[in-house]
Amino acid sequence: MSTIHVSTTINGAPTDFVCEHDETLLDVLRNRIGLTGSKEGCSSGDCGACSVTVNGRLVCSCLVLGAEAQDAEVHTIEGMADGPTLHPLQKAFIEHAALQCGFCTPGILVAAEALLKEKPEPTDEEVRYWLAGNLCRCTGYDKIVRAVQAAAAEMRGV
Amino acid sequence: MTTDTKRNFKVVGTRPNRPDGVDKVTGRAMYGADATAPGMLWGKVLRSPHPHAEIVSIDTSEAMKLPGVQAVVTGADFGDPESLFVSDVQEHCMAKDRVYYDGHAVAAVAATSASTAAKALKLIKIVYKPLPHVTDVDAAFAHGAPVIMHHRAFEILPPGTSANATNFCEFGHGDLHEGFAKADLIVERSFRTAATHQGYIEPNACLASYSSDGRADLWCCTQGHYHVRDLCAQIMGMEAAQLRVTASEIGGGFGGKTSIYVEPVALMLSKKSGRPVKMVMSREEVFRATGPTISSSMDVKIGMTKDGRMTAGQAVIRASGGAWPSGTMEMGAQAAFACYDMPAVKTIGWNVLTNRPKESAYRAPGAPTAIFGVESVIDEMSQKLGLDPLEVRILNAADAGTLSSYGPTFNQIGLKATLEAAKNHPHYKAPLGPNQARGLSCGFWFNFGGNTSVSLAVNTDGTVNITEGNPDIGGSRASIGMMAAEELGIPFADVRTIIGDTASIGHNDTTDGSRVTFAVGLATIRAARDAIQKMCHRAAQIWDIDPDAVEWEDGAAKPSGPNAGQFPPMTIKEIAANAFRTGGPIAGHHEVNADGAGVSFGVHIADVEVDPETAHTLIKRYTVFQDAGKAVHPSYVEGQMQGGAVQGIGWALNEEYIYGADGRLQNAGFLDYRIPVASDLPMIDAVILEIPNPGHPYGVRGVGETGIVPPLAAVANAVTRAVGTRMTDLPISPPKIMAAKAAAGK
């Protein structure tokens, strides 16, 4: 099968890859680039474990084709920390025990970061509706909501 | 064993950050599907579209010809394991001459890319001869139902029962007739519960590498890599030592990753192709071919005096664990009335075969559905007698000295204290709004300990490495490290805990039965004591005094009294620094089959609001009370209680396996099998009761499973009170509420 050459930017770094026409961005990230932090939970856009942003827009990377990343800015969990310094959300998730198995965590962190960019002071209900597309089976979401709010407060400098 | 309840804990009971936290928030943690190997192939499975059929022929020749295909396997590639249990597991992983459920594996391909493997599956030609099927538990139990397997009934089955019945059990004590005769009110109700899936977000995945010299390595996400090793070694005809299994990080399990699915298939593909093979199940495959719980139907009958005392109780449970025999209903039958002091009680369980995948354990297997029926009837009787449902439960609660419904007499248990905590909590008295109601339920689980090996090495700088063998699902590395730090008297930061592979430390039972913090913790404390004894001996040598005159306190050896000698305490760092000069490296270890886990009780209160127009149920407030023993890391204990509660809420309201008349699963995806999402829920308040477990040195009790037991009835009782008609069929989806209201003329 013929493949497509794609030039893109992933977590700030210019990146080139080839992929098949029907290959998802998630498969490209995981299997071609080696960025396995984005997880596949369903490959149908129902679980959010593969959440990334493309040009600032929160998407399920299992529903985006690799070819669509041409000239785009892709942001994944691997680009969230500033070198060795964790993002306030990452720190809060650890400190508030907002993860158990940790499998949904990368997707939830990416989604929560997108929320706080749009809404620095969300209500609990806004957090819950924003994250309704990110399934977590371990925590019951309680500590996730608390961690997002703690990080939001820290980022607002409260 | 003595539990040190007066102990002034320094580390246990605090909330340090988990050691695997940074890896898990940065995407660095390696889960089942994240590993690769040089020359790796991709494996994919072809699954049956029939719920029950004979396999007449399989032709793989065209698939083998496809460029890139390196191996094809079918049931013919596997032998016949001696053990019936292993044989069942193997047949579930790969069919031999018959398929028993929609999604049953019939062949697999390994190819140089996943897309080539998928294409090759389409080239495999299978001729099936469809057979009559049955997927409903009651239909399968009826005489004349299609027979799924012959000769699988245990010898204890009464003659003349359904050909699909495989197992039967009966528990109880006292005279039921006498008990019911004393009752002022008798209520008898039937209930049904749908099969649910554990719903772990990480699909099952593995990477197998089988070498031509007969050795193999397997990387997989599992709750128990020793169990995987033993099963796969038997299926592959290997010696255990030749198969090393490494547990990856695990993306949820809840009992669903206590068996094997693609692992032996990947090993066989690797053996035939001579290359490493990676297999990752799709979500659809996970739903169709792994996991689900029993589906059940049951009849509950309870007698009660007008002041609320139960005089007799009876439950008959008909459960199906899929197409292979299952004993889960035994635990349900034992647990059904375990919360109560019953003068007379009898519980009966049946297992019946259906054309569904082989059931896997799910958090307190058997208990949630059985207790749902009993707690629903108790609620109904409280309503009918005009009694407070919590007071009725306090009045009947089992206590020390109660003869339990499943046989033994209880020692100290925490149910009454848990009920009192619920009664005194503001939630129980909080006002309710329109269309809102409150439900409650008790829950019970056995907990167990099991086989555990722990090794603890003291490094030359006085820090400590622990090697244990239980995959960390919810923060157990932290809890284990905390107990080691506590016992050694050193900071938590000085301990690093890793999970060894099957070749690096002795056997460990699977991470299940709420056993890890209890049993691995116990073994870790004893391994630390082993190391302490050795360090005291080294100090005694240096001081030239009797080793018996040295004791350990706050991370240092010291003379036990003025007569022992006048020496300043010698810290672990000082002892470790001299280890090579005083006899060599210092380590402790402990191996045990731990018993004394201690039973666990919980009480949940649920407030719901049911929309009168759409019949949508919203959980407005939810509080969990649970006897957790000593909470080692309270945040993770709360997490278990909250997570279990929400899984139970899903079971109560949304989740179900839906089979069509064609015997095929109709909702094999997260869109149609709806687990609770963040916007469905309120905060889940968790109230930990620390009633020490006498079977553990720190009083620790397993907490993982009990939390899923009460929500089914707590939510059902709340919805029932909100809509004014009893809900007896789980899940309580809006169509069922509409139908129940219509039937009741509301």
Place this chain on the structure above:
Amino acid sequence: MVRVRIWGSLARLAEGQTEVEIEARNFKEVLDGLGAKYPGLKAHIARGVSLSIDGVIYREAWFTPVRPESEVVLMPYMTGG
């Protein structure tokens, strides 16, 4: 002698009794004694059973002692999730 309670559905294989007396000093001897006295129970015991001794449930542990006054209850083998 220790008195061992067995669960109801096994009674059919133990001459209709749910409480039997066995000469035994430990877990293993209880199981061996039950199998010797009631051979019909052997298959079920071989598939795995637990034993509650004075309220503590043991899943294996052959050499856990039982005393004549111990409360000994045979139970199905526990599994968990």
